[in-house]
Amino acid sequence: MDKLVLTGCKKLKGTVKISGSKNATLPMMCACLLSEDPVGLKNVPHLRDVTTMLTLLGQIGVEVLLDDQSFVVLNSKNVKTLVAPYDLVRTMRASILVLGPMLARFGEAKVSLPGGCAIGQRPVDQHIKGLTAMGAEILIENGYIQAKAKKLTGAKIVMDLVSVTGTENLMMAAVLAKGETTIHNAAQEPEVLDLANLLIKMGGKIEGAGTNKITINGVKKLQGTDYRVMSDRIETGTFLVAAAMTRGEVNLLNAEPKMSNVIINKLQEAGSEINFKRGVVSLKQRKRITAVSFSTAPFPNFPTDMQAQFMAMNTIAKGRAKVEERIFENRFMHVQELRRLGANISVSGSIALVEGVDRLEGAKVMATDLRASASLVLAGLVAEGETVIDRIYHLDRGYERIEEKLANLGATIKRLN
Ligand code: UD1
Numbered sequence: 505m506d507k508l509v510l511t512g513c514k515k516l517k518g519t520v521k522i523s524g525s526k527n528a529t530l531p532m533m534c535a536c537l538l539s540e541d542p543v544g545l546k547n548v549p550h551l552r553d554v555t556t557m558l559t560l561l562g563q564i565g566v567e568v569l570l571d572d573q574s575f576v577v578l579n580s581k582n583v584k585t586l587v588a589p590y591d592l593v594r595t596m597r598a599s600i601l602v603l604g605p606m607l608a609r610f611g612e613a614k615v616s617l618p619g620g621c622a623i624g625q626r627p628v629d630q631h632i633k634g635l636t637a638m639g640a641e642i643l644i645e646n647g648y649i650q651a652k653a654k655k656l657t658g659a660k661i662v663m664d665l666v667s668v669t670g671t672e673n674l675m676m677a678a679v680l681a682k683g684e685t686t687i688h689n690a691a692q693e694p695e696v697l698d699l700a701n702l703l704i705k706m707g708g709k710i711e712g713a714g715t716n717k718i719t720i721n722g723v724k725k726l727q728g729t730d731y732r733v734m735s736d737r738i739e740t741g742t743f744l745v746a747a748a749m750t751r752g753e754v755n756l757l758n759a760e761p762k763m764s765n766v767i768i769n770k771l772q773e774a775g776s777e778i779n780f781k782r783g784v785v786s787l788k789q790r791k792r793i794t795a796v797s798f799s800t801a802p803f804p805n806f807p808t809d810m811q812a813q814f815m816a817m818n819t820i821a822k823g824r825a826k827v828e829e830r831i832f833e834n835r836f837m838h839v840q841e842l843r844r845l846g847a848n849i850s851v852s853g854s855i856a857l858v859e860g861v862d863r864l865e866g867a868k869v870m871a872t873d874l875r876a877s878a879s880l881v882l883a884g885l886v887a888e889g890e891t892v893i894d895r896i897y898h899l900d901r902g903y904e905r906i907e908e909k910l911a912n913l914g915a916t917i918k919r920l921n
Contacts, residue, residue, distance in 0.1 A: 506900075508893040508907060510884035511916040512866060516752035518913045520743055522759045523549035523904040524574060525736040528695040530598040531672040532702050532733060533557045536566060536578035537605035538680060539706055541728025544577045547758075548733060552901045556596045560588055564602070583610065590616040590647060596901075600628055601669055603651065604677035607640055612652045617644065622873045623832040630670040634661045638674075638681055658683030658722055666691050666802040671718070672699055678720040679708040687718045693803040694763045698734045705729045735760050738809045739903060740785065741767040742878050745813045746910065748776045748789045749820065749886050754913060759785040766806050770796050770814065774821065795823035795860050800831050812838045812879035818858040819847035820886055827856045838876035841869040845880075845887050866891040874902045881906065885915055 524547035533554070536543040548554060558568050558576075565584035569577040586606050593599040593616040606613035618628060632642050632649065637660075640653040658681050661674060671691040676699075678685035690696070692714055700713030706729050709721040740759040747754040748771055761768060761780050768778055768785075774796045777788045795818050800808040808831040818825040819842055829835045836856055839849050844867045848859040866889035871877035877899040884891035893899075896919075899906060907917045 505894065506896050507920045508881065508884070508896050508899075509918050509920055510866075510881065510891045510893070511889065512864070512885055512887040512891065514750065514885070514914050514916060516747050516750045516754055516885070516910070516913040516915060519755040519757060520909045520913055521757045522735045522740050522743070524733040525549070525695060525698070526551055526553055526902050527668070527738075528698040528733050529554055530557055531601050531669070531676070531695070531699045532731065533561060533576070533578060534601040534605050535676055535699065535702055535706070536561070537564070537580045537583070537602060538609055538676060539726040539728055540581045542577050542579040543706070543728050544575060544730035546575050546730065546732040547735070548574045548576045549736065549904045550574070551904055552897070553596050553598065556592060557598070560592045560599055560602065563589070563592070586610055586613050588613075588615040593618050597626060598669060600631060601673055601676070603631060603649065604635065604673035607635060607651045607653055608656055608677045608680040611654055614651075615649045617647050617649060622837065623835045625833070628670070630663050630665065630667045631673045634663070634670065634674040634687070635677055637661050638677060638685065656681035658685040658720070661685065661687050663687065663689040665689070668693050668696065671696050675700060675710065675713070675718060675720060676703070678722060679703050679710065679726065681722040683722055685720045685722070687720070688716070690716050690718045691802060692716055694734060694737065702729070702731045705731055734763065737763040737767070738807065738875075740764050741810045742813050742882070742903070743909070744768070744771055744776070744778070744785070744787050745817050746882055746885055747787045748774060748793055749817050749882055751789045752913070753788045754786070756785045757783065761785050766804060767810055770798060770806065774817065793817060793821040795821035795825035795858065797826040799828035802831070808832060808835060809875050811835060812875040813882055815839070815849070815856065815858060816842060816879040816882040818860060819849065819883065820864060821860040823860055825858045827858060829854050837872040838879045841872070841876070841880055842883055844869050845883050845891065847883070863888055865889060868892045868894065871895045871898045874898050878903065881910070885910070
């Protein structure tokens with residue numbers, strides 16, 4: 505298993521290019537199932553989750569054309585099976601996103617239940633509730649969701665809670681349903697809007713994406729198109745935090761600042777100077793970071809996917825921060841590992857209190873999930889001496905060549921096979 509070895513305390517300096525968004529790419533890849541024409545996606549990141557999705561789509565019968573310029577063309581003309589097997593779904597929960605499109609275009613789908621994962625139980629009841637409202641007959645049998653519908657019909661769907669992939673699955677199903685569907689309490693994440701824009705380019709009729717009420721008027725057919733995926737706002741945030749923690753100065757190319765307002769505001773509160781110029785976000789950190797408190801919540805509030813990274817930042821900040829995790833019930837697994845590096849954090853339920861320390865010290869630590877891994881890399885960048893991070897396959901799910909990008913900014917970091 506690969507490990508990362510870091511020697512901390514170097515200021516990050518220089519320019520780095522932000523990759524395409526993982527969480528926008530994955531649903532868009534599934535959206536290709538809605539049309540018999542090829543769909544070309546540009547700015548696709550090279551990540552393990554993308555490879556897993558390509559494998560799943562390949563098994564379903566989607567033809568995949570890749571080029572090394574992050575351009576992927578998916579052709580679902582000759583789909584041969586409508587099954588998403590357990591082996592793939594269990595490694596990546598986003599596989600559930602094939603359910604809505606397959607059901608809408610082919611009238612049936614069999615998708616393994618994803619099951620729980622390290623950060624929480626993560627049920628998919630809202631996906632099922634919405635598809636049932638659109639007329640699907642759904643049976644849960646032998647660990648699989650078996651869904652059938654001769655023709656989905658538009659419906660009013662009120663989601664009991666805000667779900668990102670839930671909203672995306674229902675939007676993709678509704679785009680080929682008969683009549684009008686409204687999704688109330690919809691997720692407003694920029695990735696949902698980006699997916700809607702792709703679907704609109706394919707001929708879908710969607711209004712209100714990016715707000716909490718989305719209206720979709722079903723069409724008979726979608727056509728193929730080319731589309732550029734938005735850039736990754738979580739990768740952007742992670743590199744900004746890295747620069748702030750090391751008191752560095754970095755420029756991020758291909759970043760979309762307006763998608764990351766809440767992250768940028770929090771960094772400014774922590775004392776970072778942030779500027780935007782012609783598609784470049786720059787951060788300069790002159791003095792020690794000030795601790796910042798926050799609670800995670802759906803967009804436009806603070807993203808749960810940045811909680812671990814800001815926690816790492818608070819460990820070396822001046823003052824005390826209160827961090828509340830309100831999306832997932834078990835997303836503090838990085839706390840124990842950060843403590844091994846000398847952090848002073850106490851946890852009670854969904855709240856962590858972080859008391860900034862003057863310095864962290866390198867140690868052996870273990871990555872437990874994707875964003876927890878990122879927080880350990882950030883801590884390793886400032887810890888004195890050597891930090892060895894084990895199980896970094898989690899990191900490869902969501903960060904493209906992170907060690908190469910950090911090394912280009914001056915970090916001492918290497919991967920051990
Ligand atoms: C997506 C993101 C993930 C991010 C999360 C929250 C992708 C591929 N992944 O995950 O990176 O951390 O949003 O911003 O986009 N829930 C239910 N029932 C459901 C669906 C969700 O109870 O049917 C709960 C979940 O357990 C969780 C909360 O709702 O507590 C939010 O989950 P959701 O927005 O669905 O997360 P994902 O879409 O899986």
